[in-house]
Amino acid sequence: MSRPVAPATGSGRIRTPLPFPTAAKPAVADTQLRANLHRATRTIRAKRARVVDEVPDWEALRDAGAAIKADVQRRLPELLEQFEASATAAGATVHWARDAAEACRIVVALTQAAGADEVVKVKSMATQEIELNEALEAAGIAAYETDLAELIVQLGDDTPSHILVPAIHYNRAQIREIFQRRMADAPADLSDEPAALAEAARAHLRRRFLSARVAVSGANFAVADTGTLVVVESEGNGRMCLTLPETLISVVGVEKLLPTFTDLEVFLQLLPRSSTGERMNPYTSMWTGVTPGDGPQDVHVVLVDNGRSAVLADPVGRPALSCIRCSACLNVCPVYERAGGHAYGSVYPGPIGAILSPQLTGVADNASLPYASTLCGACYDVCPVKINIPEILVHLRQQAPHPPAExxxxxxxxxxxxxxxxxxxxxxxxxxxxxxxxxxxxxxxxxxxxxxxxxxxxxxxxxxxxxxxxxxxxxxxxxxx
Amino acid sequence: MVGEAVSARDEILARLRTALADSPPPVQVPRGYRRVDDRPDLIATLVDRLEDYKAVVHHGIDALPRLLSEVGRLAVPTDVPADWLAGYAGELHRDSPPLSPAALDDLDAVLTGCAVVVADTGTIILDAGPAQGRRALTLVPDRHICVVRTDQVVGLLPEALTRLDPRAPLTWISGPSATSDIELNRVEGVHGPRRLEVVLIDSGA
Known part of the structure; x- marks a missing residue:
């Protein structure tokens, strides 16, 4: 007999240590940072607008995307069970983690069981959220970020400030400086040309890719009817990690499910155009359990709650779970453009972070974030899955504790x-x-x-x-x- | 069974069921988006999109020998069609027994076919089917030469999905490896093949 179990809030890097206005103050005063953010967000806004405009059925795709995600939320328990059954039948091992600490314990144990003391990582919001790198390090396992922006942030001993481009707060000269200071094999005459910086990253990670035994990834989508995982990327670091090592561990939030393989036809059109402003990102990898003789033969999926059940419990705030982490809302947000990602204190910055983080932790723990918005609504206009962010912001403001004087x-x-x-x-x-x-x-x-x-x-x-x-x-x- | 620890799986599923106590109504998914392309010339669109993302396009199987003559050491899947290699004089490395990552890294190029190609986005999809080999083969060598038959080209992404087996390992390729991580400007050439060359052959001919 099952008794009711209350949804639970999450832990990890999703709490603001300081109220948003306090945390934003140094960022707003940093003219270099504001110039970097202005330049980058302006570039990406223009690219997105151009490739969205060339799609005549964009609104129909958004409507479908929003509806599929609403359907996923409504049927989440049964779809998770279906995913588990399909993935298991295809040779994957499915694990479940109630919170960040449990997810980290599972990944550490799997890495140790594979006899590895290092892992290569594909950029993943979920592993940032659960602070996996810190947990691996505490267990004596070195975690190497392989996405260029994640590598920059890791070498700079910094934290990500954007969902898609964690190093958006650096310009090319600052990136060159970080490489020269922290990358032992960086060429002495490294220029600040983006192509030269990318080349340096390629050379730096090459041998590591070719010899890695364990990789850790997230997933953009997990398909319930087939057990397929999908990773969308640009550089090929994802393909390296997903193909060459013997063991692959993917950390996936429970909300990432799609009901059917066919539903990818909607999301693989919405995501790249909203995210990098490309018709299609350079590489998308899909794998279903184990394929004999091709890619990792030891495949694990860790399904993580970590506060998502608490988000699901609020019918008004629930659509925040539709987010596909494209970051279009960050790029159009006037508050994000001025304050930058670090001010939000959570791995999820910008408008989506302002509704997601407080719901994952409980509003009392992130009470300032629902106010980190002018309610201008630009985020809602660009959201590929039509999350009504302003409405949820207002809803969360009503729940936030208010000072007695107010x-x-x-x-x-x-x-x-x-x-x-x-x-x-x-x-x-x-x-x-x-x-x-x-x-x-x-x-x-x-x-x-x-x-x-x-x-x-x-x-x-x-x-x-x-x-x-x-x-x-x-x-x-x-x-x- | 009092005191038995509840598994994480059961606890998470129970939490989610509690969270849905309001019983949200069923959702009808509106699928009013295009599922078939009515563009007259798919191939012209494909070439435009491939070149826009810095892939190099060659026309006709006759282009292949000239292309391969610049390749010293070539990797191929075990089932590569013999006529693609006609007159190839360089060092040929068939993926049997499977080439190690380090061995693949020493080769100059890989030659494969593909499963489906989406004209609208310039996307080549590999499914480990005929003439494609396993995933590592098209990943490690720095140059990927891919033969595309015109009957493999569809207009839109939804058309491509209907031709794919989800259980196969799938790799979708749109141009050479690239990054937008520096100031959000796209530059080509990171970890995947830095050169992508497409040889378009007319399957009707």
Whole structure:
């Protein structure tokens, strides 16, 4: 007999150590960082727009993508069981992990069982989320990131700041500097041409690929009816890791399922155009369990909950599980472009991170993130699976704990605004009270605004100016016309 | 059975069932997107897309000997069609017994066929079927020469999926290896083959 089990929140690198405004402050003040982000996001926005515009049925693909993912969420338990059965029948071993720590323990144990003290890694958000590299290192296993951007971040002792391009915050000169400092075999005369930097990465990783015994990957999609895993990539580092080692361990969030192999026809059109702004990414690999004589013969899949059941439990927030990690929402977000990815504190930055991280951890643990948005809605417009990010942001703001001063102020405001008479009187009072101050500020600064209010309202003016009431209301002005 | 530890599998599935206590309604997936291409000239589209992503396109099987004459050491799958190698004078390495990664890394090029090609995106799909060999073969050598028959070309991605067996290891290739990781500009040439050459042959001829 099964008894009800409560959905559980997750652990790992999904919590903001600092409130978003505090964490964003140094980034906003860093002019080099802002220039790098501006340049990169502008480039990718233009590329995406061009390749999306050439698809006449783009909206129909989005509708299909959103519906398939809603169907997956509705049927998640049965689809997971189906995936497990198909993958197992094809020769893979399926493992289940309740949280980050359990997933890490499984990967460490599998690596040790394979007798390896190093692994090569394909870029994967799930393994970043569960902090797998740290767990491997603690067990004496070296983890080598092989995606170029992940390699840059790893060599720079940094953390990723973007879902697709973890090193988006560096420009070419900074990348060259990191390579020269940390890559022992980098050529002495390395230039900052992207082609030269890519060549240096190729030479650096070549031997490691050819001799690796264990690889760790994520997966973009896991197909329930066939047990197939799909990895979408560009450089060929994915193919190297997925093909050459004897043992392959893939860490997959439970939400990554698709019901059927045919559903890939939707997502393999949506993802590359939304993500890198290409018609198709250079390489996509699909494998179903073990193929004798071709590729890894010891194939494992680790299905990870780590907070996803908690996201699924909220009918309004649930569509956050539709995310295919394309990062189009980051690239169009005015807040992301200025604050950068590190300010979000989680491996999932930008608009999708602002709704996903607080749901994975519980809103109380990431209470500032739902406010890291202007609610402009650009993220919703570009989302290939039509996640209504602004709606979920507002929903999460309602759940976030509010300070007592704010709650008291809102109660008073609500009482005032409930009656037209009280509202008109309050406006009059505010105008009379602020009149001389407004005139003074206008003379001094040219604007009828206040920069700083006393505590506790100072929290509001820390990152905004307070406009003072105008000398007359629109109704008064209209009455005089 | 009191006190027996619940497996992670059972606990996760139970959590997810609890999370769906609101019983979301069934979803009808609207499939109003194009599943068949009505473009008149698929091959012209294919060539345009391949070249846009820096693959080099050659026309006709007659192009092959000239192409192979520049290749000193060539890897081929065991079932490579004999006429593709007609007149090849270089060092030929058949993948039998399977060539080690290090041995493959020493070769100059690999010559294979493919399973399906998507014109709309310039995507070549390998499924380990005839004349393709295993995955490592087309991955490690720095130059991939791929023979594409015109009857293997479809317009759109949905058409390609219907021709594939999901249980086969599949490799989708769109241009040579590339990265967009530096300032989000695409540059060709990272870990996969840095040169991709396509020989288009007319299957009707």
């Amino acid at each position: 709650r008291a102020a809102m109660r008073v405001l609500s009482w005032v605004m409930r009656s037209p008479r009280r509202w008109a009187a309050a406006l009059r009072l505010a105008r009379v009270g602020a009149g001389p101050l407004g005139a003074y500020r206008e003379r001094r600064t040219g604007a009828r605004t206040l920069r700083r209010l006393p505590w506790p309202a100072s929290a509001w003016t820390r990152s905004r100016d307070l406009p003072l009431p105008a000398p007359q209301t629109f109704r008064e002005w209209w009455g005089k016309q």
